[in-house]
Amino acid sequence: MTLLLKPNPSSGVPIYLQLKEQIRHACETGALRPGDSLPGMRILAQSLVINPNTVARVYRELEQEGLLELRHGIGAFVTSGRTVTRWTAARTGQMQAAQKAANEFVEELRRRGFGTDEIRRLVEAELAALPGTKRHSSSAG
Amino acid sequence: MLFRKGWLETRSLFVTALVATMAVCAFWTLGHEWVNQQWQRDLIEHPEWKNPPWFLRAMHDYPFFIWHFVYAEMFQKIWVIFAVLLGIGGVSREAAHGTAGFTLSLPISRVALFHVRALVAVVELLILNLAALLTIAGCSRVAGLSYPLLHGVTHNALMFAGGLVFLSASLCLTEFVEGEYTPALVGLGAVGLLYFVMQPYADGLPVTGVAIPFAIPRLMAGSGDIARIEDVHWLGLAVSFTAAVAFAALGRYRTLTRDY
Amino acid sequence: MPLADYQRSGDVQGSYAIETHDLTKHYDTFEAVRGLSIKVPRGSITGFLGQNGAGKSTTIKMLLGMMKPTRGSGRVLDVDILDAGKSIDARRRLAYVSEDKRLYDYMTVRQIIDFTKSFYPTWKTDIEQQLLDEFRLPLDRPTKKLSKGMRTQTALLLALARGAELLILDEPTEGLDPVVTEKILELVVGAAADGTTVFFSSHQIAEVEQIADRILLIDRGQLVLDTSPELIAENFRRIRGIYDLPLPEGALALDGVERVAVDGRMVSVIASRNIDGIAHRMAHLSSGPSVEVLPLSLKEIVLESLKRD
Numbered sequence: 001m002t003l004l005l006k007p008n009p010s011s012g013v014p015i016y017l018q019l020k021e022q023i024r025h026a027c028e029t030g031a032l033r034p035g036d037s038l039p040g041m042r043i044l045a046q047s048l049v050i051n052p053n054t055v056a057r058v059y060r061e062l063e064q065e066g067l068l069e070l071r072h073g074i075g076a077f078v079t080s081g082r083t084v085t086r087w088t089a090a091r092t093g094q095m096q097a098a099q100k101a102a103n104e105f106v107e108e109l110r111r112r113g114f115g116t117d118e119i120r121r122l123v124e125a126e127l128a129a130l131p132g133t134k135r136h137s138s139s140a141g
Numbered sequence: 142m143l144f145r146k147g148w149l150e151t152r153s154l155f156v157t158a159l160v161a162t163m164a165v166c167a168f169w170t171l172g173h174e175w176v177n178q179q180w181q182r183d184l185i186e187h188p189e190w191k192n193p194p195w196f197l198r199a200m201h202d203y204p205f206f207i208w209h210f211v212y213a214e215m216f217q218k219i220w221v222i223f224a225v226l227l228g229i230g231g232v233s234r235e236a237a238h239g240t241a242g243f244t245l246s247l248p249i250s251r252v253a254l255f256h257v258r259a260l261v262a263v264v265e266l267l268i269l270n271l272a273a274l275l276t277i278a279g280c281s282r283v284a285g286l287s288y289p290l291l292h293g294v295t296h297n298a299l300m301f302a303g304g305l306v307f308l309s310a311s312l313c314l315t316e317f318v319e320g321e322y323t324p325a326l327v328g329l330g331a332v333g334l335l336y337f338v339m340q341p342y343a344d345g346l347p348v349t350g351v352a353i354p355f356a357i358p359r360l361m362a363g364s365g366d367i368a369r370i371e372d373v374h375w376l377g378l379a380v381s382f383t384a385a386v387a388f389a390a391l392g393r394y395r396t397l398t399r400d401y
Numbered sequence: 402m403p404l405a406d407y408q409r410s411g412d413v414q415g416s417y418a419i420e421t422h423d424l425t426k427h428y429d430t431f432e433a434v435r436g437l438s439i440k441v442p443r444g445s446i447t448g449f450l451g452q453n454g455a456g457k458s459t460t461i462k463m464l465l466g467m468m469k470p471t472r473g474s475g476r477v478l479d480v481d482i483l484d485a486g487k488s489i490d491a492r493r494r495l496a497y498v499s500e501d502k503r504l505y506d507y508m509t510v511r512q513i514i515d516f517t518k519s520f521y522p523t524w525k526t527d528i529e530q531q532l533l534d535e536f537r538l539p540l541d542r543p544t545k546k547l548s549k550g551m552r553t554q555t556a557l558l559l560a561l562a563r564g565a566e567l568l569i570l571d572e573p574t575e576g577l578d579p580v581v582t583e584k585i586l587e588l589v590v591g592a593a594a595d596g597t598t599v600f601f602s603s604h605q606i607a608e609v610e611q612i613a614d615r616i617l618l619i620d621r622g623q624l625v626l627d628t629s630p631e632l633i634a635e636n637f638r639r640i641r642g643i644y645d646l647p648l649p650e651g652a653l654a655l656d657g658v659e660r661v662a663v664d665g666r667m668v669s670v671i672a673s674r675n676i677d678g679i680a681h682r683m684a685h686l687s688s689g690p691s692v693e694v695l696p697l698s699l700k701e702i703v704l705e706s707l708k709r710d
Binding site: 015 | 583590595611612634
Binding site: 142145146149150152153238239240241242243245246247248249250400401 | 462465466467468469485486489490492493495496497499501502503504505506507508512515516517519520521556569
């Protein structure tokens with residue numbers, strides 16, 4: 001099982017969110033395509049060595065969100081089309097706009113006299129305060 | 142499967158006791174002639190040696206000879222040591238060894254564990270007596286000596302009935318004394334002391350009053366002449382048996398109610 | 402309970418595999434367990450954490466009927482722990498692996514498997530065979546000649562092949578190498594996927610964090626933490642700020658604040674909720690550039706919870 005990596009329990013992100021993110025990412029990048037089947041819940045739990053209830057929850061939520069289809073007794077399948085995010089031209093355009101916003105933000109803070117590390121800490125603190133974000137690495141001097 | 146566990150648990154001890162028993166019985170039967178010859182020579186070469194009270198009779202009375210060396214002395218001691226060691230064990234000993242959790246988490250009652258262990262011990266002791274009986278009878282025949290079967294049956298029965306109290310006391314002791322080896326040391330120490338204290342009574346001094354509880358070895362041996370029902374010390378047997386039941390009940394109660 | 406039909410735990414009949422109410426054990430003057438009230442939902446993997454001597458083993462012994470509680474009550478698989486007769490039936494549906502993992506010295510591996518098998522009508526010979534092959538256990542070797550690792554594997558085989566509804570494991574991976582440890586966690590997860598409730602105590606916090614969905618922390622006989630790795634990841638945070646002057650008394654007596662630690666100018670708060678509120682207040686009082694909000698690992702929370710005031 002190399003499609004999905006073992007979640008890190010100490011990262012600050014709940015394991016179920018990490019797994020959800022991984023499956024979504026796999027669908028986004030094309031590692032998983034519509035119609036592909038995912039491992040059975042029990043098998044996935046065992047290969048990642050995580051709680052089976054967690055896997056069940058992830059599959060259930062992704063089913064509710066329309067990404068997966070659970071066929072009773074057969075398994076879980078990636079749904080065809082619909083809400084799956086793809087690298088489309090629209091996404092690329094969004095990316096460019098986001099980069100521009102980030103650039104303006106950083107420039108503004110620099111104008112106010114903040115250093116690189118201070119800006120980084122501010123942003124990470126902001127992200128860490130939201131559920132489901134990455135762990136803040138220790139601030140460098 | 143509890144019986145199988147009980148057997149596997151006591152197997153080495155039992156085989157050792159069985160081999161010792163058969164060896165002792167074989168020696169005093171097959172070796173009777175040889176021993177007698179040594180005695181004859183000693184009488185001639187060392188007239189100054191004092192003869193123990195049983196000596197003269199043992200020289201010419203074969204069943205008495207067997208009675209003295211086997212039932213009153215060596216086999217009895219083997220039997221008693223084995224009874225004490227058999228009684229040690231159970232969940233209490235397993236607690237010292239680390240398997241009590243496993244055993245007690247099985248779907249069996251503590252009482253069942255206790256009963257099975259006691260029953261296995263009783264059967265093994267019976268077999269020991271049976272082995273003694275058969276070995277003496279068989280080897281006597283081989284040595285060309287006549288040995289009355291009733292004699293053997295009586296003395297083995299007496300030893301078993303009178304000696305059960307040792308097994309019981311041990312079953313009880315192990316529930317009160319912690320440790321893997323401590324109960325055995327205490328039990329054997331107590332038995333050693335008993336035999337040391339009792340030795341003067343073993344061969345004929347009158348047993349009265351407070352010495353009666355210590356007269357078990359003599360009770361188990363019976364007198365050398367037992368052939369008739371009236372010669373059996375019935376009161377002694379009854380007391381010993383009652384004590385056995387009491388010890389067993391106490392041990393059973395303790396295993397039921399204690400924490401492990 | 403097949404995972405395809407997964408229901409939220411709590412919906413199944415007799416929804417708790419283990420429940421205790423005010424469970425207490427005194428030895429003379431020493432209070433080993435004090436008023437412990439816990440609930441372990443069926444189908445969950447519950448980690449039972451605590452230092453040596455905190456009362457974990459005593460609690461487990463009371464649950465199994467090995468010790469009588471001084472006070473309080475408990476139920477295991479819907480059977481009153483004080484009912485010796487009915488408890489036999491409960492034990493037919495559970496498996497316990499003690500910390501010792503000792504086995505009967507006088508039996509071989511095959512003999513102890515046959516012995517154990519005879520008590521459990523739900524014994525799964527396929528699992529027995531699978532584990533024998535995977536662990537490569539020497540069937541005819543006396544158990545006293547097994548290495549510690551193989552003894553543990555044998556003990557786990559005896560537990561996992563029972564088809565039990567509840568597994569109570571005391572330090573199941575202690576002393577095992579990482580490969581075997583991962584294998585055992587895999588097996589535990591597999592058992593849970595089949596609906597078995599797992600209640601295990603461990604010092605390996607990382608493992609607990611990895612597979613448990615419930616966490617109970619016991620300290621000096623009392624329950625000090627009852628949460629889950631998910632709740633911790635979503636709600637628990639460490640908030641740090643820099644303060645030139647000492648904070649006024651009660652400045653941080655806010656809802657959600659669990660611990661406050663001061664180290665020079667750095668004030669560190671462990672909070673279980675109301676993170677925004679606390680962060681705001683701390684930022685307001687702070688003389689430094691910002692207030693940091695950091696996630697907490699289970700290990701940090703356990704260590705914090707166990708600190709003496």
